[in-house]
Every structure is written in structure tokens, then in C-alpha cells.
Amino acid sequence: MTRFDDHERRRWAGRAEAYARSFGRLCAYPAPALLDAAEVDAGTRVLDVGTGPGGVAALAAARGATVTAVDAEASMIATARAARPAGHFAQAVLPLLPFPTGVFDAAVANFVINHVGDPLAAVVALRRVVRPGGKVAVTVWPHPQPPLQRLWGQAYEAAGGPPRPDLPRVAADRNFDRTPAGLTGLLRAAGLDAVRCETLSWVHRTDPEDWWAGPAAGIGQLGLLLDGTTAEFRRRARHEYDRLTAAHLDADGRLNLPTAALLATGCLR
Template identity: 35%
Template sequence: MGSATTQGQLWGARAQDFATYVEQLTLPLASAVLDAAHVTPSTRLLDAGCGAGLLAVLASFRGARVTALDASPQLVAIAQERLPKADIREGDLEALPFADAGFDAVTAVNSIFYAADMSAAMRELVRVVRSGGRVVVTAWGPPERCELLTALVSRIGPLMPTPPPGVSPPHPATLAEPGALAEVLQQAGLRIVDEGEVACPFVFPSTELSWRANASAGPNQMAIAHSGEAAVRAAFMEADREHTRPDGSVRYENVFLWVAGEKQS
């Protein structure tokens, strides 16, 4: 078992809040990824690290045959409720429970960098796609263009546990360096065929809903477990103050990167 047990607990702790307040914030990214993956009617699609199932639902609207997987049983349950006929399972990105070459396209929206062994996760995405099929993977954009990521690193970073000696968890910002995300796909054996970026401003109607949303994210759950909810909430309040608009809503500007690779025969 890879990182799925730990990640599943972190992302599952407030699964309903994630589904209600977070996942739609990256709706423009999910749409761009479906286009980049060439998802059309009858595409056999795997969404790996599917969360509460937003991309899976959008893919089903296109007529795709949707399979999805996530580490969190609570998020999987929400996705299953939304798409009762789809194959949606609990599982690990680093050891996918699927046969070789069974999908026409594989998507992974903001999930691979949570796997303890990101290269192993990438190899799995490539293993299960057919020759000529596409794998589309996303990551946060550069920190200077991602206000929420910057706030997380500066304010929540100090509240996170120190990793054990010799362990250096992947930092989301490293994938935003020029060419870094494409390199991850190439290393896994894919030929890069397309790439792009999508703006996804995170807008919350109030600081209370900003907190409900942010507290549902796995890394913030880790900070809560380590430093206590009061400290993490206070750090978010500070960050929100700099992003609160006159009507009381809170807005963080962000961009996300996506890269599409094709499997060679």
C-alpha cells in the first residue's frame, strides 16, 4: 500500500465540505482537462484521484464510459451517489486495480503530487492507458500567480509536522517550474502532445465558508492534527483578511497547469 491510507483519511475527514465548497472552484480546469484528453461519447475514461467526482460527472455528460478511483472512501461514496452506474472505487494511485491498456484516456486533476511516490503513480497511469491514448495531469501554477498556494505555504507551512529525516515530500510549487510537469510525464514514457493553463479564482462568499472549504483539504487536515484547529483557523483568518472584498466575500487568484501526453505503441 502506498500513500492512499494516509491521504484517504486526510481528504475524507470533511468530505461533504470538500464536495460542497471546494470542487467546483476548479470547474474550468476539469473542462479543459476533458478537452485535452479528447473525451467524447464512448471514451473509456479513468479519473485517478477523483475526489467527489466532478470531472467524472462532466465526462458522463459527454457520454464517456467513466471509471474513477480515490483514496478516500467518503469521497468515493459521494461520487458513487452522483454516478450510480459508473465504476467508482476506493484505491491507490500507486497500485491501480485495473488491467493494462484498458482505458482510452486517463486524467489526474491535482492528485499525483499527493502520492508518496509520484513516479510510481505516473507509471500506473501510463500502464492502464492504451497505446495512442492520452494521459492528462494537472498541478498548481507558479506561486506568484497562485494566491491561495502562497498563503498556504507561508501561513500553514509552519503549522505542518516536520517530515521524518530523509523524507522530502513533493512541494506543489516544484511542478510549476518551467517544463517540470511535462518532464514528469516524459519520464513516465509519454510523448507530450499539448499543454496549457487555466485561471481558477477561488471565491468564497464569506470568511466562514472560506474556512469550511479550506479545512476540508488534506494538507490543512494534517496541519489541524499537528497544531490544533484554533491555530490553523487563525492562520486562515489572517490570510483571508488580505483577500476580503467590500461585500465580505474572499477571493484568491490562482492558475493551474495541465499537460497531455500520448502513450507510444
């Protein structure tokens, strides 16, 4: 485990409920395409790594798959287990997956590679647990950031935030470009074949209060930036958030924010 991994574990501790209310709904969008890419169907033995509240696992179970789901955060597993009774749920941290080699037909990781200190080791671990001919599918947020993700930094800057803290990062020699070329290169370096990548674009529709609940609970880019700031600065940040999102409100008062994700898949020959 790297310093970045330790930082991630602390940031997510006990935050399952806030995640499910805010970013969990955003991250659920690519789930059908992720499972399609991994060819998850009735009878597929699938491992869902970084299951969060269990949305991908539930969708896989609804397809008739045999589901095993893991997450590094205990509160996520408790939430997933309570809400999604179908399947086996356990706590596990990439790249240390506690499963025999080749035991699954597919392994999926929805926005998980963003949160590990050694992305290549993480994908190698996913490859290890699938059988020959099995599929690995992952999603990541792209860079440059889509409008939705840029919103947080814009609110922080507009509120006159202090210099951004020097937070732990993935070491440069272990990182990869959040581009189609960078993500496919990562999967190929992990030993996967027939690698392909597509960009998924959509408009995330959500309640403004639910969307703010993530940063307010310390989740996401703005949540990290708000950590340790004064109550007055948080008030200004919320004001700027309201100002910046006003143009994205529909007639029902819900936010409509454009975003995108990269979905890559590969096969173990």
C-alpha cells in the same frame, strides 16, 4: 506505499463532505480543459483517477463517455456514487490500479499527482491502462504558489503560528518541480510522447465561510498547520484569514482569489 502515502490516507479519511464544500469547487474549474486535453468525447472509455466527489466523472459522462472512476478515500467514492449515478465507481490507490493493460482510451487525474509518494510510478500506472494512441492528462498546482494558495501560509504566519511541523514529504529522489518543465519531464519519463503543458489561470469565486470550511476540517496547507494547535490560536488564524481576504471581497461579499494550475497531457504511442 510510502510514508507520505500513509499520511495522505489519514488526512483525507472521512473528509469528502468538507472537501466538496470547499476545495472541491476550486478543483472543478480545470475539468473541461482536462477532458479536452485527453480528447474525451462520446464513446470514449475514460478512467478518472482520484475522482473525489465525482465532478470530472460527471462531466465526462455528460459528454457521452463510458466512465470508470476511482479514489483512494472511501468517503469520496460514497459521495461520488450517490451524486453521480452514471459510471462505475470503485476504491483504488495509485499506482495500484486494478485494471488490465490498455483497457481505456484515456486516463485523467485532476490534482492527484500532488498526493502520491511516487509521482513517476503514478503516471506510469496511468500510462499502462491506456491503449496505444490513448491519452493521459493530469493537473497539479504550480510552484511558486499563486495568491490563493499563498493565503494559507500568510494567515498562519500573521497569527504567530508555532514552527511548522515536520510533516511527511515526497522523497527528494522521487519528487519533481511543479513547473511546466518539471511536469512535462515527469510525463516523458513515464514513457509518454507528444507531451505538452499549459498554465490555466482563473479567479476562484467563493463564499468566505465555505472557503474556511476546508482548513477548519483539517484539509489543505492551513488545515495541516492548524492540527494540534490551541483554540486560541485557531481564533487568531481565523481573524487573520478574515483580515487578509477582506481586500478580495466583492460587493456580494464573495471572495475573488486569483489562482492557476498546470495541465499536462501525453500520448501512448
